[in-house]
Amino acid sequence: MNLGYFMMPNHPEHRRYADAHAHNLDTLEFIDGIGYSEAWVGEHYTCKREPLSCPDILIAQAFVKTKQIRLGAGAFLLPYHLPAELAHRIMWLDHISGGRFMVGIGAGGLPTDCDLFGVDGAAGENRDMMVEAFDLMVKFWTSDGPFKHEGHYYKGGRPVGMPEMGLAYHMEPFTKPYPDIAIAGLSESSPTLRFAGLRGFLPMSLAWSPDYLVSHWKAFQEGAEASGKPADRSRWRIGVEMYVAETDAEARKLCINGSMGESWKNYMLPLLARLGAIGACKHDQSVPDSDVTVEYLADNVWAVGSPRTVAEKLARLRDKVGDFGTLLHVGYDHLEEMTSYRESLTALKTEVLPKLNMEAKAA
Secondary structure, three states: OEEEEEEOOOOOOOOOHHHHHHHHHHHHHHHHHOOOOEEEEOOOOOOOOOOOOOHHHHHHHHHHHOOOOEEEEEEEEHHHOOHHHHHHHHHHHHHHOOOOEEEEEEOOOOHHHHHHHOOOHHHOHHHHHHHHHHHHHHHHHHOOOOEEEEOOOOEEEEOOEEHHHEEOOOOOOOOOOOOOEEEEEOOOOOHHHHHHHHHOOEEEEOOOOHHHHHHHHHHHHHHHHHHOOOOOHHHOEEEEOEEEOOOHHHHHHHHHHOHHHHHHHHHHHHHHHHOOOHHHHOOOOOOOHHHOOHHHHHHHOOEEEOHHHHHHHHHHHHHHHOOOOEEEEEEOOOOOOHHHHHHHHHHHHHHHHHHHHHHHHHO
8 A cells, every 4th residue: 555645735714825835845845755655736716725726836846846756636627727728737747747747637516616617516517527628638648630629618629730830739748648647536426436437547535434435436346347447446545634643642632633623623524514425524324414523533534543543443444445555644734733743644654554554465
């Protein structure tokens, strides 16, 4: 199992944008230095807690400061981009990173983002736009001549070009046929993960309920089988909230009273309740929604505790949902708790992950 990082990025509302950006960049450099294999950076437009409308700018800067880690947009929300423009930006990032760039795609889940761009998310327009946009991007990446596209949402294509300027279709991906594509699922039996299986994407689960995670793999597997593609568990990414300290009591206190607990209390739980998605973070679906608090999550859902306790909790999760290839630590702003948070990040890599992998080999 590999260890990666998922950066929403999540910040307290008082954080200045420039300070948040610098903190995110420093965090990516730090986890590269301690050996995390990959990191994903989210994209949102109308969310003060996740204020990043341009993950590729942060990622481009991070490529200069990092050496090994693979970085991906998690995800580009395709209905809010022109496919031709985004396809070329992705190719450029693929080249300047030497193939370390990954591409998450999404349809966009925030109603306010849809409203900002005039997209009818309630009617599913954003999902249809995502599919058409992605197919057009693939055509830019995999074809080598002029073409025209006259779709329902997008028009354009690759022109013939002018002799004085050279060929108009000079750019192609560094990674063949194009960088790895990922898509994330949250809801039970996620239709986006079935779509991932159909298309051969990397499946990414951003849910906390083991029952939901089991349904995620089943949905992905169904999609893969329907298209004759392999369903490889080593490609599955699962996001988990984790906090490691010397003792269980200390870790619980730090996560509940720190930025992670504050964010869940004042942002994540109210948002999931509004979206009718509290079930995504229950260890048992019989638990009433009203019982799902930060304390409940720390005790029953998150991997919080000493290195041994966290390894045991993650092993139980793996036993429940089956093998997966990459554990994604869901990260939070930690400018006010740098020492304890970075010690937790380090312990996950140097103490927890080796225990997990050793147990897997022994089994």
